[in-house]
Amino acid sequence: xxxxxxxxxxAALNTEQTFTANAATSTAVNTAEVxxxxxxxxxxxxxxxxxxxxxxxxxxxxxxxxxxWAGKAITGTIAGSAQEILQFDSARVLQDDGTVAITVTPSTxxxxxxxHAFKLYALELx
Numbered sequence: 001x002x003x004x005x006x007x008x009x010x011a012a013l014n015t016e017q018t019f020t021a022n023a024a025t026s027t028a029v030n031t032a033e034v035x036x037x038x039x040x041x042x043x044x045x046x047x048x049x050x051x052x053x054x055x056x057x058x059x060x061x062x063x064x065x066x067x068x069w070a071g072k073a074i075t076g077t078i079a080g081s082a083q084e085i086l087q088f089d090s091a092r093v094l095q096d097d098g099t100v101a102i103t104v105t106p107s108t109x110x111x112x113x114x115x116h117a118f119k120l121y122a123l124e125l126x
Contacts (some may be wrong), residue, residue, distance in 0.1 A: 007039040009124040021051070021119040024104065024112035033106040033112055037122045038041075039090045045125040047087045047118055048102065054117025056080035057107035063088070064103070067096040080107075080116075087125070 006020040027035040039046060052059050057080045065071040070091040078084050095102050104118060112118045 003033060003035045003120070005035050005120060005122045007040060007122060007124055009040055010126050012105060013126070017123075019049075019121055019123065021121055024116070024118040026106075026112045029111055029116060030106065030108060031112070032103050033118075034100040035104065035120050037096070037100040037102065041044060041102065041124065042090075044090045046090055046100070047085055047089060047123045047125060049083060049121035049123070050104075051083045051119040051121070052076040052116050053080045053083065055110060055115045057105070057110055057115070059107065059112070059116055059118060060105045062095045062103045063093045064095070064101040066090075066092055066094040066100075068094055072118075079125075090111055 003022050007023045008019050010017055019071050038061040060077050065073040072092045079102050106112045
């Protein structure tokens, strides 16, 4: 399964910005899902908000290392019943096609869409 992430970009200070929820679509038990984000600016700072509010079980994430000179994977765990935010530099994870691949894996025996009600929010910063 794959989700194309809607980019919320901060274009100016003191201006409101819509923050779009990108919901998981995977309905299969133990199935990871890839969220694909396309930054609009080179060398941008990005904040991801991981929403795992549907379950008390944790999910894990892995942002693939980029194909460019600064490539380095980023991994972590989002606790159950939690929202957590991660800021990173796109140079670490940018693929040569201009995308960032974020793989989210549910806890054993659970479903991202149903059990975790997982959502990812992406915000490209100034």
